[in-house]
Amino acid sequence: MLTGMSAAKITWCVLVALALTLVPASASATDAAPAAPHWRWPTSPPAAVLHPFLAPPGPYAAGHRGVDFAAAPGDVVLAPADAVVQFAGVVVDRPVVTLRVDEHVLVSFEPVTATADTGTMLTAGHALGTVARGGHCDGVCLHVGVRVDGEYVSPMLYFAGIPPAVLLPLQ
Template sequence: MSLLLAVLLVLPLGPARPAVYSWPVAPPSVLRRFDPPPERWLPGHRGVDLGAAPGATVRSAGAGVVIFAGRVAGRGVISVAHAGGLRTTYEPVTAAVTTGDQVTAGDPLGTIEIGHLGCPEPVCLHWGLRRGGDYLDPLTLLGLGRVRLLPL
């Protein structure tokens, strides 16, 4: 299998005009990478942890619609639906948006909260990506994810 075909199998395909995605916090610092479990029901790290300053602005990685902005298990969570069936999630965040808001890449979603469990730093953003029920590496949106060759 060619490397190009392998990349196409891993990267999300969008509309005729490629979608533009950007880092949700600045400056970007990846503290913990995507580490999916071998089976869906096993433990793993289904996103990336990004270092951030206390009170940092969390921005939408791409254009879409906010489909959830609220608290889950005591943490602020925001989910944004994007073209191609993709959904990005951000936590822990104090929301500045509400469900139904349309956002573009770089629009503020809220401010980071302190205390993401499992993060090696006191303040970090857990950034996730899903397509349907499948968790994907959000760094692929930026062209930085690990390339994995898939069997035919």
């Protein structure tokens, strides 16, 4: 049992700890590109999250560098924002589509069979492909990963899925 700590202090500590798990270890608030919290869902809303983002403690450590949304083979995958198709092909054993949103942000989808070629400019909501079989959840999900300046971040920051933290004063 914790002694000498009020419920407000414990809540504040838990909120800070949760916030720290969402930011890569090497990123700081000043060097990350601003999030675009108005991205469209890549699948039909509401998008059910099967497996959340889990930041690894280091660049080569285990973690879940994206979010798995419930999806089925054949489901249409939509561009969440205006973007250019950076890559459309197979990585190891699964089809992947990567979009470049701007000079800082890449978003990847797998397993997705592309319907748009590399170099194609897509507008938000435009179909980029369909969910395929395979991947780490074998066709029952769509894995979405977001990299900002090469560092993985929680895609939910861009889909407005994480409410802003409210820090309360210590009393």
